[in-house]
């Protein structure tokens with residue numbers, strides 16, 4: 001497991017501004033991640049024990065904020081040309097940390113929620129199942145030890161194939177580009 005984030009992943013610091021009314025926080029500026037604008041935003045509620053993923057996008061990047069609760073972000077670098085290829089990282093994000101996570105294309109990711117949580121994420125391309133590869137989040141090759149035993153997974157994630165199969169799909173997709 002990598003001690004740092006896979007290459008190109010970023011934790012962007014957010015700066016809450018407090019006053020007697022409460023707090024105002026900018027959560028996204030396009031210049032923070034130096035690339036194209038977000039074209040879609042998703043607001044997601046997750047029950048305690050939910051695991052979403054592991055998913056991979058070949059064309060799309062995600063910019064993600066934990067608004068409420070606690071999220072463990074598992075990352076695995078599938079880009080053969082990357083210096084961190086084949087390496088994983090797991091980190092915990094809470095709203096109090098005041099960070100947004102930027103996930104580039106080619107880095108597989110899963111979200112595990114230890115308590116009821118709300119996340120907000122911006123997509124650089126419209127969501128489509130064609131760019132939502134998936135694999136078994138417990139595949140030992142991922143080298144990600146999700147915290148907590150109780151698990152709520154989607155049907156798709158429960159029946160997803162291996163990391164090796166997802167890597168083969170991703171490699172094939174890249175050859176056609």
Ligand SMILES: Cc1cn([C@H]2C[C@H](O)[C@@H](COP(=O)(O)OP(=O)(O)O[C@H]3O[C@@H](C)C(=O)[C@@H](O)[C@H]3O)O2)c(=O)[nH]c1=O
Nearest residue numbers: 042052053054055056062109110111127128132154156
């Ligand atoms: C992601 C998404 C899903 N949906 C629909 C499809 C389905 O009916 C319902 C729930 O979708 P899913 O089960 O795919 O949701 P989920 O498993 O949370 O999918 C997400 O997982 C994390 C790890 C990611 O990486 C995200 O990009 C996305 O893939 O919402 C949309 O309409 N638009 C969207 O942008």
